[in-house]
Amino acid sequence: MTAEFRRYLFPENHPRIAQVKGLDAYEYRQAAKAPGSFTGELIKGWTPLYLRPFCGVTETGALRPDLHPLAPARPGEQAPVAQMIEAAEALLDCLDTEGRERLMHPVDAAQWQTWANPEFMQFDTGLRLEFQPAAVREKALALVKASLSPEGYELAHGMMLINGFLGETVGLESILNEFSYNFALYGTPHPEHAWGWQPVRAPLRRQLPGG
Structure with a gap:
């Protein structure tokens, strides 16, 4: 890899960098809400929308029922449910009550x-x-x-590492780092009932029914 990409970066004293340097994720979140800014208007417009019932994505505005009916996984393509449940329970076991309450949501919660x-x-x-x-x-x-x-895991974790590299490159490690992601669990891990996990602020999402 060459360093040619660095000529496309903002200099360290550029206002886009200087005005947020040193902020943590929560401080930056407040700064991003500034009225009239691009991010402020984005947040303002999106906030009421996510509370509406999810109806699906269509090309015409009309839903097509039974477009993707659920079917049993084909041999060799089953989800590793037992391993997933074990890993999810290990995560829950290392959290206190407050942590579990923050992590877990009903499977159909609007938060997803x-x-x-x-x-x-x-x-x-x-x-x-x-x-x-x-x-x-x-x-x-x-x-x-x-x-x-x-x-898949190598790709996902690689993206997290790239996120950290970007933060180091522009001197904003407190905003962009390997772990600057939220992680949520929906439903209770179960071999047959629907549940899933979701990283927020990452090109990943997985809502997995048991089996």
Whole structure:
């Protein structure tokens, strides 16, 4: 890899960098809400929308029922449910009551619609991994690893590492780092009932029915 990409970065004293340097995720979240700013208007417009019932995504506005009917997984393609449950329970076991309450939501909770990819925290859903003890972060990643193929986990974790590299490159490690993600659990881990996990602020989302 060459350093050619650095010529496209803002200089260290550029206002876009200087005005947020040193802020943590929660301070940056407040700064992003500034009225009239792009991020402020984005948050203002999105906040009431995520509370509406989810109806699906269509090309015409009309839903097509039974477009993707549920069917049993084909041989060799079953989700590793037992390993996922074990990993999820290990994560829950290392949390106190407050941590479990922040992490867990009903499987159909509106909070699952708070997924977002921008680097600022639009919604504080679940646990913010960067502020968790190392053991909690490790257990959360273990759940991700148990849920994905080896190649899928390598790709997902690689994206987290790139996020950290970007933060170091622009001197904003308190905003962009390997663990600047929220992690939430929906439903109760079960071999047959629907449940899932969700990282917020990452190109990943997985809502997995048991089996």
